[in-house]
Amino acid sequence: MRYIASALLVLLVFVMVTGITASNRVELDPMMYDYMVRHFQEDTHSKNAVAAILLNYRMYDTMFEALILLTAIIGMTQFLPRAADIEAGRQAHARASADGGDEESETEDDHA
Amino acid sequence: MPDIVPGEESIILQMIVALLYPFMLLFGFYVIINGHYTPGGGFQGGSVLASLFVARYVIYPVEDTDSEVLHAIQRVFLSLILVAPMVLLFTGIVTRNPELRTLYLTTMDILIGVQVGLGLGVAILRFAFFEGVGKTWHL
Numbered sequence: 001m002r003y004i005a006s007a008l009l010v011l012l013v014f015v016m017v018t019g020i021t022a023s024n025r026v027e028l029d030p031m032m033y034d035y036m037v038r039h040f041q042e043d044t045h046s047k048n049a050v051a052a053i054l055l056n057y058r059m060y061d062t063m064f065e066a067l068i069l070l071t072a073i074i075g076m077t078q079f080l081p082r083a084a085d086i087e088a089g090r091q092a093h094a095r096a097s098a099d100g101g102d103e104e105s106e107t108e109d110d111h112a
Numbered sequence: 113m114p115d116i117v118p119g120e121e122s123i124i125l126q127m128i129v130a131l132l133y134p135f136m137l138l139f140g141f142y143v144i145i146n147g148h149y150t151p152g153g154g155f156q157g158g159s160v161l162a163s164l165f166v167a168r169y170v171i172y173p174v175e176d177t178d179s180e181v182l183h184a185i186q187r188v189f190l191s192l193i194l195v196a197p198m199v200l201l202f203t204g205i206v207t208r209n210p211e212l213r214t215l216y217l218t219t220m221d222i223l224i225g226v227q228v229g230l231g232l233g234v235a236i237l238r239f240a241f242f243e244g245v246g247k248t249w250h251l
């Protein structure tokens with residue numbers, strides 16, 4: 001039931017988005033496109049329009065794109081334990097359960 | 113968790129990776145440095161550079177690279193990425209001196225490339241050694 005509901009939701013969003021976009025289509029004058037395609041060489045001395053846009057016209061986009069990678073890696077290093085950390089935690093747990101006594105079977109099951 | 117003996121991996125993989133390793137490095141820097149002439153650029157070349165970490169992990173799955181050091185270098189490059197356009201582009205130095213344009217593009221490509229390569233390398237190493245160093249490849 002939940003899957004059918006989510007499938008219907010996805011279908012509804014798809015139909016709404018495509019339908020609204022198709023019914024309210026506005027033909028804009030492609031000023032920016034024309035300007036960039038015509039002038040990127042003398043503006044930026046780049047032979048490649050993609051590099052010109054990424055490194056000159058949309059520099060903020062590139063800067064914050066680089067920040068997104070840093071954010072992802074910070075999350076990874078904070079929440080993903082290393083093998084050494086797992087091993088240290090396992091040994092500490094084994095020591096604690098050796099002192100306590102009755103939790104050892106659970107740890108064996110966890111790390112099997 | 114078996115101990116990894118470096119000579120124990122497949123000799124075919126070792127030879128192929130040893131043969132391709134300098135070319136992968138060269139191709140990564142080629143894509144980065146020619147970013148404003150040919151298709152490519154910092155992000156793409158950085159991904160190619162990050163594949164060096166994968167190739168090294170495939171033939172030598174030992175966690176002897178400190179990912180914290182890589183992350184620190186990556187943060188330095190990221191701060192340079194943030195500072196360089198603020199100093200060069202937004203103040204108008206590059207606009208007033210058009211001969212600096214190519215230098216600026218190349219510098220930014222190299223900074224972004226190294227940053228993305230190290231960042232993806234850190235991610236790859238962290239995920240690869242997440243469950244310990246037990247995963248080996250045998251042909």
